[in-house]
Amino acid sequence: MRWEFGRRSENVEDRRGSRVPGGVVVGGGIGTILLAIVVTLLGGDPSVILQQGAPVGEAPGNAPRQTSPEEDRQVEFVSTVLADTEDVWNEQFQKLGRTYQEPKLVVFSGSVDSACGFAQSAMGPFYCPRDQKVYIDLSFYRDLQTKLNAPGDFAQAYVIAHEVGHHVQNQLGILSKVTRAQQQTSEVNANKLQVMVELQADCLAGVWAHHAERSRQILEQGDIEEALNAASQIGDDRLQQKSKGYAVPDSFTHGSSDQRMRWFARGIQSGQIAQCDTFSASRL
Numbered sequence: 634m635r636w637e638f639g640r641r642s643e644n645v646e647d648r649r650g651s652r653v654p655g656g657v658v659v660g661g662g663i664g665t666i667l668l669a670i671v672v673t674l675l676g677g678d679p680s681v682i683l684q685q686g687a688p689v690g691e692a693p694g695n696a697p698r699q700t701s702p703e704e705d706r707q708v709e710f711v712s713t714v715l716a717d718t719e720d721v722w723n724e725q726f727q728k729l730g731r732t733y734q735e736p737k738l739v740v741f742s743g744s745v746d747s748a749c750g751f752a753q754s755a756m757g758p759f760y761c762p763r764d765q766k767v768y769i770d771l772s773f774y775r776d777l778q779t780k781l782n783a784p785g786d787f788a789q790a791y792v793i794a795h796e797v798g799h800h801v802q803n804q805l806g807i808l809s810k811v812t813r814a815q816q817q818t819s820e821v822n823a824n825k826l827q828v829m830v831e832l833q834a835d836c837l838a839g840v841w842a843h844h845a846e847r848s849r850q851i852l853e854q855g856d857i858e859e860a861l862n863a864a865s866q867i868g869d870d871r872l873q874q875k876s877k878g879y880a881v882p883d884s885f886t887h888g889s890s891d892q893r894m895r896w897f898a899r900g901i902q903s904g905q906i907a908q909c910d911t912f913s914a915s916r917l
Contacts, residue, residue, distance in 0.1 A: 634787040635851050642716035644735050646766075647708060649700060649742040707771045708740055714790045715767075717851070718797045721844045725906065726804070736800040737766040738793070745770075758792055760799035762808050767796040783866045785859030787852070791838055791897070792863070798837030801906075802830065821883045828869075829911040831887040832896040835864060836909035839900020847904070857901065864893035892917050 715738045726733035739745060744753045748763035754770035761768065769792070777792070778784040802808050811830055815823035842860070846852045865871065868890025870880040887893065896917075899908055911917060 634785075634790060634853055634856050635849075636710060636713045636717075636786065636790070639713040639849070639851075640716045641709065641712040642719060642735075642738070644715060644719070644737045645708070645712045646737055646739045648739055648745060649704070649771075651741065651745075704771060707774065710786065710789065711738060711740065711769065711771070711793055714793045715797070717845050717849070718794055718841050720848070721841045722797070722801060724844070725840070729906075731804075734765070734804060736760075736797060737764075739766050739768045741768060741770055742772070743770070758796055760796045760803075762799070762803045765800060765803065767793065767800065769793070769796075777863065781863075781866045783859070783863035785856070785863075787856035788859040788863035791842075791860040794838035794841045795834050797841070798834035799830075801837050802833065807833070824884060824886050827886045828888045828892075828917065832892055832917060833909050833911040835888075835893050836896040836900035836911070837906070839897040839902070840904055840906060840909065842901045843904035860897060860901075861894050864897050865890040868893050888917065 719735050723733045744751060745768055747761045747766065747768055749761035752759065752768065754772055757773055758769040774789050777788060811826050815826050869885040869887050870889045873880040896911065
């Protein structure tokens with residue numbers, strides 16, 4: 634991915650090493666990490682999951698945290714990707730006769746306090762509609778490569794673009810409508826609605842990539858394959874097979890590997906928000 638010469642966003646909050654007051658988070662361990670990824674990886678409002686777990690002790694003080702050149706480069710990377718999503722969505726919202734309110738992106742290490750609750754890095758990246766911020770611990774990118782078999786910088790960009798896709802949904806009023814509908818239906822139907830939300834965010838990530846490529850030629854050979862592989866690796870069916878040895882479709886909250894790949898591809902091929910209407914689609 635060609636990103637080094639792109640502009641940097643001013644909407645990045647670097648909280649690496651910041652002190653987090655007492656709260657409740659999901660506990661550690663490989664089983665919990667996989668479960669957390671299944672439930673909330675690249676997800677919407679994680680507040681329900683974030684309110685489970687054990688109390689957290691007091692984090693280290695506010696002494697400056699030493700960062701590596703690799704970490705600082707990753708901050709530059711996510712800042713550039715965020716800026717690129719800003720450019721695309723500002724333009725697309727103007728075409729709709731609307732004003733795009735840019736989200737903040739919070740980079741943290743270990744744990745973080747959001748308007749949706751306290752979270753640890755094991756939760757994976759998430760979007761909190763209550764404060765309109767995307768949260769990511771950059772160690773997730775290492776897990777994306779080593780634990781989820783999804784290497785590559787464009788796979789990393791896809792992660793940011795997906796979370797920003799949730800912000801687009803929030804701006805368009807989609808998330809609030811879905812939340813109300815989920816509160817009035819069964820758990821199985823609520824999960825189906827959440828799958829539609831997540832697949833739409835995948836499609837919107839593809840819409841971003843479509844316009845970013847047309848305007849700024851960001852893609853290099855193999856980039857699209859990196860994103861499609863990442864979408865495949867984090868499908869509910871594949872993650873549940875890894876963690877439990879079998880898949881339970883009624884419990885899916887993000888969609889299968891095939892679905893996630895298909896909707897991202899639909900977005901990048903069409904470049905149209907209207908093509909991302911998972912709620913009216915005859916086939917997910």
